[in-house]
Amino acid sequence: MPRLFRTRPWHLPGALAALLALVLGAVTGGVVLHGAASAAPTGPSITLSQSTDLVNQRITVSWSGFLPNQFALGIYQCKGTVPTAKDCDGVNDLRPDPDKPGGVPGPVIGHQARYGMTGSAGQASFHVMPKADRPYLGCDEDSPCVVAVVMRAAATATKDDFRPANVSFASAGANMPLDKDFTLALDVGQAAYAPVSFSPEPSSCTANRAALRVNGNSEHATAGLSWLGALCRRTTAPMTMTVSASSSQDGRDAFRSGLFDAAITSQPLGGPVDQALGAQPSTLPGRKPDEVAYAPLTNSAIVVAMNVDRMSADGTRLEVVEPFNLPPRLVAKLVTNAYGTSARYATGSRPGLEVPGLPPQYVHSLYDDPEFLAANPGRTFPDLDLHPVVIRGVNDDTIHELSRWLLADPGTRDWLGGKADETGIACPDVWRTNAVTYPFSLVVNRLEESELSYRPVSSYWTIVDNLENAQGPEVRDQGQAGTPDLKPIAPDAFGAHRVLAITSLEAATRMQLSVAKLRNAAGQFVAPTTASVTAGVAAATPGPDGVTLSNDFASKDPAVYPLVTTDVAVVPGKNLTQPTRWTPTSPTPPATARSPAPASANCRPDTCR
Numbered sequence: 001m002p003r004l005f006r007t008r009p010w011h012l013p014g015a016l017a018a019l020l021a022l023v024l025g026a027v028t029g030g031v032v033l034h035g036a037a038s039a040a041p042t043g044p045s046i047t048l049s050q051s052t053d054l055v056n057q058r059i060t061v062s063w064s065g066f067l068p069n070q071f072a073l074g075i076y077q078c079k080g081t082v083p084t085a086k087d088c089d090g091v092n093d094l095r096p097d098p099d100k101p102g103g104v105p106g107p108v109i110g111h112q113a114r115y116g117m118t119g120s121a122g123q124a125s126f127h128v129m130p131k132a133d134r135p136y137l138g139c140d141e142d143s144p145c146v147v148a149v150v151m152r153a154a155a156t157a158t159k160d161d162f163r164p165a166n167v168s169f170a171s172a173g174a175n176m177p178l179d180k181d182f183t184l185a186l187d188v189g190q191a192a193y194a195p196v197s198f199s200p201e202p203s204s205c206t207a208n209r210a211a212l213r214v215n216g217n218s219e220h221a222t223a224g225l226s227w228l229g230a231l232c233r234r235t236t237a238p239m240t241m242t243v244s245a246s247s248s249q250d251g252r253d254a255f256r257s258g259l260f261d262a263a264i265t266s267q268p269l270g271g272p273v274d275q276a277l278g279a280q281p282s283t284l285p286g287r288k289p290d291e292v293a294y295a296p297l298t299n300s301a302i303v304v305a306m307n308v309d310r311m312s313a314d315g316t317r318l319e320v321v322e323p324f325n326l327p328p329r330l331v332a333k334l335v336t337n338a339y340g341t342s343a344r345y346a347t348g349s350r351p352g353l354e355v356p357g358l359p360p361q362y363v364h365s366l367y368d369d370p371e372f373l374a375a376n377p378g379r380t381f382p383d384l385d386l387h388p389v390v391i392r393g394v395n396d397d398t399i400h401e402l403s404r405w406l407l408a409d410p411g412t413r414d415w416l417g418g419k420a421d422e423t424g425i426a427c428p429d430v431w432r433t434n435a436v437t438y439p440f441s442l443v444v445n446r447l448e449e450s451e452l453s454y455r456p457v458s459s460y461w462t463i464v465d466n467l468e469n470a471q472g473p474e475v476r477d478q479g480q481a482g483t484p485d486l487k488p489i490a491p492d493a494f495g496a497h498r499v500l501a502i503t504s505l506e507a508a509t510r511m512q513l514s515v516a517k518l519r520n521a522a523g524q525f526v527a528p529t530t531a532s533v534t535a536g537v538a539a540a541t542p543g544p545d546g547v548t549l550s551n552d553f554a555s556k557d558p559a560v561y562p563l564v565t566t567d568v569a570v571v572p573g574k575n576l577t578q579p580t581r582w583t584p585t586s587p588t589p590p591a592t593a594r595s596p597a598p599a600s601a602n603c604r605p606d607t608c609r
Contacts, residue, residue, distance in 0.1 A: 043065050043189050044063065044064070044065040044066045044149070044191060044192040045065050046061055046062060046063045046064075046147070046148075046149050047061075048062075048194050049061075049062075051194060051195065051196050051197070052196075053197070053198070053199050053226070054128055054130065054196055054197065054198045055130060055198065055199055055222050055223075055226045055510075056127075056128075056129050056130060056222065057127070057128065057510045057511065058125045058126060058128070058468070058510070058512040059125070059126055059147075059512075060125055060126075061075050061123060061124055061125075061126045061147060061149060062121075062122070062123040063121060063123070063149045063192065064121040065120065065121070066119075066121070066151060066190060067162075067164055068119075068120050069118065069120070069151065069152075069167075070118050070164075070166070070167060070316070071115075071116045071118045071168070071172035072118070072151055072164040072165045072166075072167050073116075073117035073118065073119075073122075073149055073150070074113055074114065074116075074149070074150055074177065075113065075114040075117060075124065075126045075148070075149050076088040076089060076091070076113045076147070076149075076150060077113075077128055077129065077137060077139070077145060077148075077196075078137070078145060078146050078147075078148055078193070079137045079138055079139060079143065079144075079145050080144060080145070080146070081144050081146065081195065082146070083146055083150070083191065083193050085180075088150075088182070089111040089112060089134065089137055090111035090112070090113020090176060091113075091176070091178075091179055091182045092176045092177060092179060112127045112128075112129060112134070114127075115152075115172060115173055115174065115175045115176065115494070116167065116169075116172025116173045116175060116494050116495075117149070118316070119317075125511075125512040126147065127468060127511070128196060128198075130198040131143070131201060132201055139196070139197075139198055140201050141197060141198060141199065141200045141229065145196050145198075146193040147193065147196055148191060148192065149191065149192050149193070150186065150190070150191040151164055151185040152164065152165040152175060152181065152185070153165060153177075153184045153185050154166065155181075157181075159187060162185075162188045164190075165181075169311055169315060169494075169495060172494050173493060173494020173495065174493075199227070199229065199230065200229020200230050201225075201228075202242075205229060205232035205240055206232065206240070211239045211240050211241060212239065212240075212241045212261050213242045213244075213261045214241070214243050214244065214260060214262050214264060214569075215243075215244040215246060215250065215251040215255070215259075215260040215262075215263055216246070216248055216250070216251025216252070216255075216262075216263045216264030217245075217247065217251065217264045217265065217266070217396075217397075218247065218459075218460030218461070219504040219506040219507065219567075220245075220264045220297070220298075220506075220567065221245030224243030225243055227241070227243075228241055228242075228243065244260070245460060246394075247394050247395060247396040248263075248264070248265040248396055248397040248398075249273055249274075249277070249394070249395040249396060249397070250394075251264055252265055252267075252269055252570070253279065255269075255282075255287065255570055256279070256280075256281070256282035256284075257282070258282070258284045258287065261571070261572075262571045263569070263570040264297065264567055264568075264569055264570075265397060265567065265570055266397045266398075266401070266565050266566060266567050267397045267400070268289065268543055268544075268545050268548045268570075269281070269282075269287075269288075269289040269292060269570060270289040271543070271548070272400060272439075273395065273397055276440075276441065277441070285572075285574060286572035286573045286574035287572055291573040291574075292570050292571065292572060293570075293571050293572075294545050294547035294548060294568045294569070294570060294571075295547075295569040295571060296547055296566065296567075296568050297568055297569055298566070298567050299533050299534070299537050299565070299566050300504060300505045300506060300528075300566075301504070301505040301528035301533055301561055301563055301564050302398050302402055302502065302504065302505075302564075302565060303502070303503065303504065303505050303508055303515040303516070303563070304324070304326060304331065304334075304500055304501070304502055304515060304516040304518070305467055305500070305501045305502075305503050305507060305513050305514070305515050305516075306321065306323060306324065306513060306514045306515065307468070307470045307497045307498075307499045307500075307501075307513050308382065308386070308497055308498055308499070308500070309382075309495060309496075310382040310383075310495060310496070311495045318494075318495055320514065321381065321382065322379075322514070323514045323515060323517055324375075324376060324516040324517070325375040325376050325519070325525040326375065326517065326518055326519065327371065327411075327412075327518075327519040328405060328406055328408075328409035328412040328518070328519065329371065329411050329412040329415050330366070330369070330372055330375065331402075331406065331502075331518070332406045332412050332415060332416060332427070333366070333425070333427075334366070334389040334502075335389065335391065335402070335403075335406070335431075335443065336428055336431035337388055337428070337445075337447060337450055338425065338426075338427060338428055338431075339365055339366060339368075339369070339385075364385065365385040366385075366386055367381045367382075367386070369423075369425065370422070370423045371421060371422075371423070371425075375519075375525070382496070382498065384498050385498070386498045386499070386500055387474065387500070388450070388453050388472065388474065389473075389500050389501065389502060390466050390467060390499060390500065390501035390502070391443050391456050391457070391501070391502045392457060392458075392460070392463060392502070392503070393442070393443055393455075393457055393458045394458050395441045395442045396441060396442075397441070397565075398504070399440065399441050399442065400440065400441040401551065401563065402502065403438055403439040403440050403441075404438075404551075404553070405551070405553055405562060405563055406438070407438045407439055408553035409553070415427050416431070416432060416433050416438065417432060417433045418433075418434070430447060431446060443456045452475055452476070452477060453473070453474045455473040455474065455475065457473060460503075460504075463501055463503050464503070464507045464511065466499065466501065467499055467501040467503065467511060467513060468511040468513070470491050470492040470497035471488065471489065471490070471499065472489055472498075472499055475487060475489065476488075476489060500516075505528050515528060518561065518562050518563060519562075520555070520557075520558070520560050520561070520562045521556055521562070522555075522556045522557060522560070523558075524559075526558075526559070526560065526561045526562070527561070528561045528563075531559060532559055532560060532561035533561050533564050535559040535560045535561070536551065536555075536560045536563075536564035537549065537564055537566060539551075539560055540552055540564065540566070547568055548566065548568055551564060
């Protein structure tokens, strides 16, 4: 039996024991699948991969029985039990925007409807949102909603002569239907829908003083927030709780100050990031580094998540680009924004190709890099270049671990030190080891010329949104007369998604997005699976506390995913009962000492462990 945690478990009192149930972003990051059949027994029908206990996430929608069509289907989230044009998000019903009081009549802006689905049968990912994220729909545990697949009618279609619209690939992703066309498809039966329900929201709790206050890693917040409404409404031992999403460093700082009861972190108090930032120990009883207890929560991974697609060669369908293989040096090139940077930063210079009187040549895109092509042989890639990578821009343990991994690889370390790769691509001088202290926990833009394109993102939620919506980090300055007015760029067009993000496995899995395979020290490209993350945890080195772990980037185990994380809850060391030991060979370990099992990102209070 593999060791998920090498730890000395504690029996925790009351509310703190409940914290162990926050098993979020688990090894697979997966969700529990609950099938839901369409309301229509004949003709078109749909099935949802998950229909209950939903959070802000993607689900898989499968459909069948529709008229043959090309890019004429749309997927919608609708309030109520039966879809109508007025109650479905993304239908061009001319009315004031309900999310903007006083707004002029027009379509609701920022909808999550998905247009351009194709075929009489098929499947696609679809983004569903609870009331907190889409107030207009108001979907929660008490307000019913449905997910619907509806045919786009031809402009001249009638009830007696219904025909699908003739939609081109170029316009498929923005093909918002008029309310009359939407209603016509419903009337003739070219639609199917299924009910959905969401986890109870924190707003459903009575306003009482929180019994447990938690702060730290943002990847735990989605599950934590989905838990709160159910916890406070339990008939047995109800509990009020708050979950604040920030970063592991902010969580430790808040814990030291006494503002929160527990911090979710992967590094211990006084660990490498605390030391680098000069964090001072707490003066409060039970909160000093040698007084606290660590409760293991989850094993997960840092990933390069991908939202990259294109039109198929025959022009009949949308293709998701399969996961990239990425050696550490390629990840370093993405992090340092090496592609397309001007020659004055000594980036991308290719010896022998310089033209007298002109700047040196440089590789403009990951797709042009010979190292990338060698790692991904025999494949073709989209014509459009990728956006600069979306990455976290606050002090955080994940960034520290990422940069430590880059420095641990000999070839990447040489490249960061200024040695160009085999084709002459060099690290920008402002990112080299003589200019930046490695490992670091904060990513900032260091290139003046990239201030509008390479923009680290402070909010975990924004990273997830950018990734899911295929929106790069760039901004455009729309100001005049020297007055900046920075606006985010628009999301990528249908069939032209080109976003990479360095984030958590929780985010990628919740949004059903693929992740790159990273090369480990054994030379193998490995995806983050239950087996590879478990192997990485087994190879890791325990800290002095016996609970927190540090990756062994030199491990030659070919099964290891190199960037695993083990998140723990830091709790005050007062009033803890005598610890109980158990080993993986024990037939039935004590319930409070059980290593957390992989759980869904929106697990229920009675099933989370």
